[in-house]
Amino acid sequence: MNLNIFQQPRKVFxxxxxxxxxxxxxxxxxxxxxxxxKPAKESKSIANGxxxxxxxxxxxxxxxxxxxxxLGPDLTNTYSRNKENETYLxxxxxxxxxxxxxxxxxxxxxxxxxxxxKDVDASGTADVNSYQPEINGTFxxxx
Amino acid sequence: xxxxxxxxxxxxxxxxxxxxxxxxxxxETYQMTEAKNGVLGFLSLRPLHxxxxxxxxxxxxxxxxxxxIQKRKNTFLSKLLQYSHLALWVIALIGIFYSYFTGDFGGRxxxxxxxxxxxxxxxxxxxxxIYYLYQLGFKEKWNVYQWMWLTGIIxxxxxxxxNYLWLFPYFRSHFIADMTLQWKVNGSLxxxxxxxxxxxxxxxxxxxSGDNKTSYQKLSFALYFLGLFNLMFNWGHxxxxxxxxxxxxxxxxxxxxxxxxLFIRIFYKWNKQIKENKQHYYFFPYRxxxxxxxxxxxxxxxxxxxxxxxxxLYTHGTHITVAHAMGTTIGINTMIILAASFYFIKPSFxxxxxxxxxxxxxxxxxxxxxxxxxxLIGMGIQxxxxxVGLKKSTFSQMTQASSLWTxxxxxxxxxxxxxxxxxxxxxxxxxxxxxxxx
Numbered sequence: 001m002n003l004n005i006f007q008q009p010r011k012v013f014x015x016x017x018x019x020x021x022x023x024x025x026x027x028x029x030x031x032x033x034x035x036x037x038k039p040a041k042e043s044k045s046i047a048n049g050x051x052x053x054x055x056x057x058x059x060x061x062x063x064x065x066x067x068x069x070x071l072g073p074d075l076t077n078t079y080s081r082n083k084e085n086e087t088y089l090x091x092x093x094x095x096x097x098x099x100x101x102x103x104x105x106x107x108x109x110x111x112x113x114x115x116x117x118k119d120v121d122a123s124g125t126a127d128v129n130s131y132q133p134e135i136n137g138t139f140x141x142x143x
Numbered sequence: 144x145x146x147x148x149x150x151x152x153x154x155x156x157x158x159x160x161x162x163x164x165x166x167x168x169x170x171e172t173y174q175m176t177e178a179k180n181g182v183l184g185f186l187s188l189r190p191l192h193x194x195x196x197x198x199x200x201x202x203x204x205x206x207x208x209x210x211x212i213q214k215r216k217n218t219f220l221s222k223l224l225q226y227s228h229l230a231l232w233v234i235a236l237i238g239i240f241y242s243y244f245t246g247d248f249g250g251r252x253x254x255x256x257x258x259x260x261x262x263x264x265x266x267x268x269x270x271x272x273i274y275y276l277y278q279l280g281f282k283e284k285w286n287v288y289q290w291m292w293l294t295g296i297i298x299x300x301x302x303x304x305x306n307y308l309w310l311f312p313y314f315r316s317h318f319i320a321d322m323t324l325q326w327k328v329n330g331s332l333x334x335x336x337x338x339x340x341x342x343x344x345x346x347x348x349x350x351x352s353g354d355n356k357t358s359y360q361k362l363s364f365a366l367y368f369l370g371l372f373n374l375m376f377n378w379g380h381x382x383x384x385x386x387x388x389x390x391x392x393x394x395x396x397x398x399x400x401x402x403x404x405l406f407i408r409i410f411y412k413w414n415k416q417i418k419e420n421k422q423h424y425y426f427f428p429y430r431x432x433x434x435x436x437x438x439x440x441x442x443x444x445x446x447x448x449x450x451x452x453x454x455x456l457y458t459h460g461t462h463i464t465v466a467h468a469m470g471t472t473i474g475i476n477t478m479i480i481l482a483a484s485f486y487f488i489k490p491s492f493x494x495x496x497x498x499x500x501x502x503x504x505x506x507x508x509x510x511x512x513x514x515x516x517x518x519l520i521g522m523g524i525q526x527x528x529x530x531v532g533l534k535k536s537t538f539s540q541m542t543q544a545s546s547l548w549t550x551x552x553x554x555x556x557x558x559x560x561x562x563x564x565x566x567x568x569x570x571x572x573x574x575x576x577x578x579x580x581x
C-alpha cells in the first residue's frame with residue numbers, strides 16, 4: 001500500500017472534498033438548529049426585503065457587517081440608530097442624499113426593506129467599539 | 144482547426160479593458176456631490192467594473208487552458224464541446240451586459256445581473272469540464288497544473304450552484320446563515336479562479352525553464368494541497384464580524400495561518416529567485432510572472448495580517464480590504480494573464496527600441512499600481528480611525544477629510560487604466576495578426 005500522499009493526488013482530493021462537502025451540508029443546516037425562528041408572515045417579509053435590497057443594488061454603496069460597498073455608511077444598525085427611524089429611513093430612500101439617488105420603491109417594497117433592515121439590526125452589532133481584542137488574536141463582544 | 148482558446152483570450156482582454164474603463168468612471172463618483180442615474184450612476188458602474196474584471200480573469204483562464212489542451216485531440220466531439228462552451232459563454236456575457244445597461248439587477252454582490260444569465264454560465268462550465276476530462280483522459284499521470292485546473296473548474300461549478308441557493312426562501316429568510324453562505328461562496332469562488340490562474344503560471348514556468356519534472360515534484364503537490372485546503376476552509380476570515388457559528392471563525396483563523404508556510408518559503412528561496420529573475424529578465428512573458436511573484440509577497444503579507452481576527456476587526460469594511468482585493472486581482476491575476484498572453488501571442492520583441500519602450504511601460508505600471516494601493520490604504524486608515532471613534536465626525540465629514548487620498552486614488556487609477564490598457568490593446572492587436580499566435 002502506497003502511503004505517499006504526494007503520489008496520490010486523486011485520493012487527497014476526494015478526501016478533502018468529502019470533508020468540504022460535509023462542512024457545506026452543516027452550513028446549509030444552520031437555519032434548522034437556530035433559535036432565530038420567526039413567524040411565517042414576518043419571515044416572508046424579511047426574505048422579500050432581502051430581494052428588494054438586491055433589486056436596488058443597495059450593497060453597491062452600503063455594507064452590512066462591513067460587507068458590501070464603500071461609498072456609503074454601514075447599515076447594519078441603522079434601524080435603531082435614530083429616533084423615529086422608519087420615518088427617517090423612508091425619507092432618505094425617497095429623496096436621496098449626496099451621491100445616493102432617489103428610489104421609487106412601492107409601499108410594499110419599502111415595508112419589506114424596512115422589515116429586512118430591522119431584522120439585520122436585531123441580529124447583532126457591527127460597531128467596532130462593541131468588541132475587544134483577545135490575547136490569542138481573536139476578539140469578543142464587550143461585556 | 145480554429146484556435147478557440149485565443150478567441151477566449153481576446154474576449155478576456157476586451158473584458159479587462161472594459162473593467163479598467165468602468166473602474167475609472169466609477170472612481171470619479173467618490174468626488175461627486177450629486178447622484179447620477181442610469182448607466183453612468185455608481186449603481187451600474189460598480190457592477191460593470193467588477194464583473195468585467197472578474198469575468199475577464201475567468202475567461203482568460205479558460206482561454207489559456209483551451210490553448211494548451213486543444214492540441215491533444217482534434218475530434219468531432221472536441222470541436223462540438225469547444226464551440227458549445229464558447230457559444231454559451233458569449234451568450235452569458237451578452238446577457239450580463241444587457242442586464243447592467245438596462246438596469247435589470249436582482250443578483251448579489253459581484254453577480255448583480257438578472258439570475259437567468261447564471262444558467263448559460265453554469266451549463267458552459269459543465270461542458271468545459273467534460274471537454275477538459277475528454278481531452279486529458281485518465282490513462283496518464285496528471286501533473287500539478289492539470290490538477291489545479293480541474294480543481295478550479297469543479298469548485299467553480301460547486302460554488303456557483305451555492306451562489307444561487309438564495310433563490311430558496313429557506314436560506315434567504317435567515318439573515319446570518321444567508322450571509323455566511325454568501326461569503327463561503329465568494330471566498331471559494333475566488334479560490335477556484337485562483338487555482339485556474341496559478342495553474343497557468345505553473346505551466347508557464349515549466350515551459351520557460353524547460354524543466355517539466357517540477358510539475359510532478361512532491362513540493363509542487365504539497366503547495367497545491369495547501370492551496371486546496373485554504374480554498375475549502377479559509378473563507379470564514381471574510382466574516383469574523385458576522386455573528387455566525389464561532390467554530391467557522393476558528394477554522395478560518397487556523398487554516399489561514401497555514402499560509403505562513405508559503406510566506407516563509409518565499410524568503411527561504413529568495414536567492415534562487417533573484418538568480419532566476421536575472422536569467423530570464425529580457426524574456427517579456429517572464430517579466431510579468433516575476434512581477435506577479437513580488438505582488439504575491441505584498442498581498443500574502445497583507446492577507447496573513449488581515450486574517451488575524453483582532454487585526455481584521457479594525458481593517459474590515461475599510462479600503463484596506465479593497466487594496467488587498469485590487470492587489471491580488473491586478474498585481475497577481477492580471478500580471479499572470481499578461482505573462483501568458485505575451486507567451487502565446489508575442490513572446491519577444493525584435494527591436495531594442497520596442498523592448499525599451501515596453502520595459503518603460505512595464506515598470507511604470509508596477510510603480511503606479513504600488514502608489515494606487517497606497518492611496519487605497521490611506522483611505523482605509525481614515526475610515527478605520529473613524530470606525531473606532533478616534534475621529535468624532537459624521538460619515539460625510541470623514542469622507543471629506545480623506546479627499547486628498549481619494550483624489551490620489553482617482554488620478555492613479557486613471558494612469559493605471561492608461562498604462563495597463565496599453566499592454567492589453569497591444570496584445571489584442573498582435574493577436575489579430577495572422578500566424579502570430581503560438
